[in-house]
Structure formats: C-alpha cells, structure tokens
Amino acid sequence: MRVRIGLEIHVQLSNAGTKLFCDCDSEYRGFPPNSNVCPVCLGLPGALPVPGRRPVVLALATALSMKCKIPERLVFTRKHYFYPDLPKNYQITQFEKAGGAPVCLEGELEYLDTDSWEWRSVGISRINLEEDPGRTYYEGDILRSRYAYVDYNRSGVPLLEIVTKPEIPSPRQARMLVEYLLLLLEYIGAVNPRLEGVFRVDANISVEGGERVEVKNIGSTLDLEKALKFEAKRQTAIVERGGRVERETRHWDSARGMTKPLRLKEEEADYLYFPDPDLPPVEVGKDLLSEAIGILKTTPRSLFERISSMGIRSEIAWSIVSTPPASKRFLEAEKMVSDKRLLGRMIGVDLKGELKEQGRDLHKDSAWPPAERIAELVKLVERGEYTYDTIKGLVLPKLASNPLSPIQPLLPEKVDDVKALVDEVLKRESKAVRDYLSGRGKALNYLVGQVVRAAKGKAIDPRKAREELLNKLRELEARG
Numbered sequence: 001m002r003v004r005i006g007l008e009i010h011v012q013l014s015n016a017g018t019k020l021f022c023d024c025d026s027e028y029r030g031f032p033p034n035s036n037v038c039p040v041c042l043g044l045p046g047a048l049p050v051p052g053r054r055p056v057v058l059a060l061a062t063a064l065s066m067k068c069k070i071p072e073r074l075v076f077t078r079k080h081y082f083y084p085d086l087p088k089n090y091q092i093t094q095f096e097k098a099g100g101a102p103v104c105l106e107g108e109l110e111y112l113d114t115d116s117w118e119w120r121s122v123g124i125s126r127i128n129l130e131e132d133p134g135r136t137y138y139e140g141d142i143l144r145s146r147y148a149y150v151d152y153n154r155s156g157v158p159l160l161e162i163v164t165k166p167e168i169p170s171p172r173q174a175r176m177l178v179e180y181l182l183l184l185l186e187y188i189g190a191v192n193p194r195l196e197g198v199f200r201v202d203a204n205i206s207v208e209g210g211e212r213v214e215v216k217n218i219g220s221t222l223d224l225e226k227a228l229k230f231e232a233k234r235q236t237a238i239v240e241r242g243g244r245v246e247r248e249t250r251h252w253d254s255a256r257g258m259t260k261p262l263r264l265k266e267e268e269a270d271y272l273y274f275p276d277p278d279l280p281p282v283e284v285g286k287d288l289l290s291e292a293i294g295i296l297k298t299t300p301r302s303l304f305e306r307i308s309s310m311g312i313r314s315e316i317a318w319s320i321v322s323t324p325p326a327s328k329r330f331l332e333a334e335k336m337v338s339d340k341r342l343l344g345r346m347i348g349v350d351l352k353g354e355l356k357e358q359g360r361d362l363h364k365d366s367a368w369p370p371a372e373r374i375a376e377l378v379k380l381v382e383r384g385e386y387t388y389d390t391i392k393g394l395v396l397p398k399l400a401s402n403p404l405s406p407i408q409p410l411l412p413e414k415v416d417d418v419k420a421l422v423d424e425v426l427k428r429e430s431k432a433v434r435d436y437l438s439g440r441g442k443a444l445n446y447l448v449g450q451v452v453r454a455a456k457g458k459a460i461d462p463r464k465a466r467e468e469l470l471n472k473l474r475e476l477e478a479r480g
C-alpha cells in the first residue's frame with residue numbers, strides 16, 4: 001500500500017560556536033549544570049538578545065543548499081507557552097505568519113538513495129531558526145524523584161527546524177534523506193551529528209484512505225525507519241480490515257519497537273505569535289549571503305560526483321564521502337598518486353575497515369594517518385615494490401594502530417631468495433607435486449599458498465612465487 005511521509009527535523013547547530021542570541025557555547029554538553037548560561041539565555045529582566053552572526057550564516061547556507069526562497073529580512077517571532085525549561089515563557093522562533101519571516105520558504109532537498117545510487121529530491125516547506133529550550137530532568141522516574149531539576153545550559157542553543165512536504169515514499173527513503181541531511185550539515189560545519197540528542201525527528205505518515213498520524217520525538221535514523229515501518233504496517237492492517245485510521249499523535253517506544261498513542265489529545269495550541277520587539281529584522285545583505293555561499297563549496301554531492309568521476313565505484317565513493325576525515329585524506333592524496341582507484345580502495349575499504357576493526361572513531365580526524373603516508377603506500381604498489389595484498393595484510397593494520405608512524409619501519413622485510421623458498425616447499429610437498437605433474441592444475445594454487453606461508457610474514461610477490469614454481473615444475477616434468 002502506498003504511504004506518504006513528511007518529516008519535521010530539529011537539528012542543533014552544535015558547531016556554531018555560540019548560542020543564537022548570546023555568546024554562551026553552542027556545545028553545552030560537558031558543562032556542570034547551569035554553568036553555560038548568561039542573563040540573555042536565562043531570560044533575566046532587561047537582558048537583550050542579539051542574533052549571532054555564525055548561527056544566522058549557517059542557517060542561510062542550509063537554506064541555500066536547498067534552493068530555498070530566502071526573504072530580504074529575517075523576522076524572529078515569539079511563541080508563547082509556559083514550561084520550567086523556558087525561562088522567558090516564550091521561545092524565540094520563526095513563523096511564516098503574523099508578520100514573521102523564516103529563513104526559508106519553499107525549497108528542495110536532494111539526497112542520495114544509497115540503494116539505487118540515484119539522486120532523489122523532496123520538497124521543503126520551510127526552515128526555521130530558533131532557540132532550544134533548557135532541559136528538565138528527574139532522579140530516576142518522574143513519580144519518585146524528590147525534585148524536578150532544570151538545567152539551562154542548553155537554553156538558547158541554535159536549532160534548525162526543517163519541514164519537508166509529505167511526499168517521501170517509504171520509511172527507508174525517509175531514513176536516507178535524514179542521513180544525507182546530517183552529512184550535509186556536517187560538511188558545512190554546522191553540526192556534529194554524533195552528539196547525543198543533537199537531532200530529533202517528528203514524522204507524519206499516512207496510507208491511502210487514512211488520516212495522517214504523527215510520530216513524535218525519534219532520536220536516530222535507525223529508529224526513524226523502524227518507527228515508520230511499524231506505523232505503515234499498523235495503518236495498512238486497519239485499512240485492510242475496513243477500519244479507519246484516525247488522526248492522532250503517537251510516540252515511538254524504542255525499547256519495545258512500537259508506536260503508542262499519546263494519552264494527551266494534542267490541541268492546536270494558541271501560542272500568541274508576534275514578532276519579537278527586542279529583535280530588529282536581520283537584513284539578508286550581500287555580505288551575509290556571500291559568506292553563506294562560501295560555506296557551500298564542499299557538499300557531499302559535489303564530493304561524491306568528483307570522486308566517482310575518477311572511475312571509483314559508487315559504494316566506495318560513498319564510503320569515503322560519508323566519513324569526512326576519509327574524504328579529506330582522499331582529496332589530498334589524490335594529487336600525489338596516479339592510480340586513483342587503488343587509492344579509493346585503500347581509503348574507502350581497507351584502511352577504513354582496519355580502523356573500524358581496531359575500534360577507532362572513524363569520524364575523528366586524528367584516527368587517520370596523514371594523506372602523504374597513504375599516498376606513499378599507493379606509490380609502493382604502483383612501482384611494483386609491494387603487492388596490494390601485502391600492504392593490506394601486513395602494513396595497514398600497523399598504520400591503523402599507529403597513524404603517525406613513518407612508513408619505512410612498517411614495511412615488511414622482503415623475501416630475498418624466492419628460489420630457496422620454492423625448493424624448500426617442493427621438497428616438502430611431494431604429494432602436491434605428483435598431483436600437479438599428473439595433470440591436476442589446481443595443485444599449483446596450493447603450492448603458491450605454501451610458498452607464501454613459508455615466507456613467515458616477510459613480503460613476497462605471489463606472482464613471482466608462481467613463476468618460480470612453474471619453472472621448477474617444468475624442469476621436474478622434463479626430467480620425468
């Protein structure tokens with residue numbers, strides 16, 4: 001059955017440097033409670049908000065990347081509601097009505113479908129730049145906690161609310177869209193997507209002939225796909241039984257793997273929106289726009305296309321692009337080597353795999369060896385000094401565990417006398433030799449394997465071993 005999905009994605013601009021309207025840190029994690037605060041983000045009387053340049057530029061860059069209509073001036077709006085984590089009793093956000101002007105109206109997000117390797121696009125209805133509220137928490141569960149704790153470290157952190165049109169055709173596409181969006185925001189330097197709680201998604205989903213159901217507060221892309229699959233199945237079953245899917249709000253219970261109705265019937269609240277009188281509109285002039293355009297020089301799409309154009313398979317190109325420190329290495333090393341495919345395979349498959357195997361954080365720049373070292377290894381293979389398999393099997397594991405090591409000490413000793421090794425193996429493996437001489441060609445592969453094994457970790461070129469074996473075997477054959 002056909003489903004239609006729309007997403008509302010909230011992403012903190014964790015790398016903006018400052019909160020939206022004050023100079024406190026945008027990355028609030030790691031501070032003791034209520035220590036990343038000031039009169040502005042505590043909403044103290046008389047404190048005046050001033051829009052930070054970086055959060056605004058990052059929001060504009062995001063809007064430009066989605067081909068949005070950008071207004072000449074941004075107007076911030078107050079949204080009123082009462083909650084302990086909101087010290088001013090209103091949130092400063094953007095609203096397309098009541099005189100407000102959000103950073104984007106009507107855009108289009110292109111994302112990569114990593115199943116078919118095709119680019120797809122989904123309409124964007126709007127993007128708001130707004131402040132995150134603080135955080136309320138309890139000792140254990142809410143009923144037994146002696147106190148309700150409020151921590152304002154997060155209060156005022158810049159948040160983008162990105163709203164798509166309800167035109168995403170499947171749960172899997174929804175997941176790929178959000179994954180691409182997060183990578184895009186990482187490349188423009190706005191977000192570290194791996195921080196706890198840095199994004200959350202509300203999704204609405206409907207099946208043909210049913211009302212739209214909203215699923216709130218999904219915290220990971222994996223959960224997003226699971227929650228939407230669950231809903232699609234649940235709603236399809238209702239329609240097939242001849243029932244009606246009611247309009248409702250549900251929440252995703254990640255531990256149980258199911259959505260559940262929210263007990264509170266959510267009313268469309270009257271938030272009494274009006275433009276914030278403390279904040280003059282932000283003129284979107286040439287300087288702000290050109291700064292935002294400058295940020296967009298590198299997007300996952302432009303990188304993916306550039307790397308693919310070097311003859312590198314989509315899977316490998318994407319493996320490189322989806323790990324920014326890897327793509328940085330690739331772009332630097334690419335200028336130093338001629339075999340780009342070999343470089344792609346080394347970075348996107350084998351070195352990445354080795355780092356992962358050793359439990360390194362692939363997204364941390366310091367986990368990766370410098371580009372020159374990687375290029376040096378590729379050049380050794382290009383010059384025929386070592387085989388790729390030798391580098392992969394004997395050098396990459398050492399380089400991964402010690403990324404700053406020079407290459408020379410990591411290189412295995414080469415077998416200097418292949419002939420002696422071959423003689424040794426032929427003497428020992430008389431059965432395999434007889435098999436080969438009596439016409440079982442496969443025995444040769446076995447013998448090559450034995451020679452490589454006899455090298456005991458020293459580098460040996462299997463082609464040379466095979467050549468030498470064939471010479472000797474021919475001699476034996478001639479002798480009868």
Ligand SMILES: [Zn+2]
Nearest residue numbers: 022024038041
């Ligand atoms: Zn502050």
